[in-house]
Amino acid sequence: MENKPDWTFEQAMKRLEEIVRQLEAGELPLAESLERYQESMQLVKFCREQLDKAELQLEQLSFDEGAASVQEEV
Template sequence: MPRTSATAAANAPASFEQAMQELEQLVAQMEAGELPLEASVAAYKRGSELVKFCAAQLDKVDSQVKVLEGEMLKPFSADPGTGEDD
């Protein structure tokens, strides 16, 4: 049966950090060979969901981190003292 958006939302991590922690745990288990085949496939699918969630969160933050310079909206620079574009 296809997964509904309500089911996907219920499985969504509460935060980027929580998703990364769960992803690290899944990778460690898979690399250690601790999971049987079916569990490995399920872990891979969950890992894919977590990667998509993290990428979406990073894209969201990237679009929010902008600085208005004069009349031009530019990406935020981590080193504002140089005044040079990277």
């Protein structure tokens, strides 16, 4: 995976799907399969980090909404 700071989650997922198709086809030489596998692991890590960030943002939004509701009740 090219370490591009401007990759989006969607771009990374698309590339990951592409790699999976290539590996499942079983037509790549062993060395290239290993390279693709390594790239896929980097993509999985990137996607996991993006999902973790999104989850944290959702939790923060929920917390902020809950705090706002409590303030309104007081």
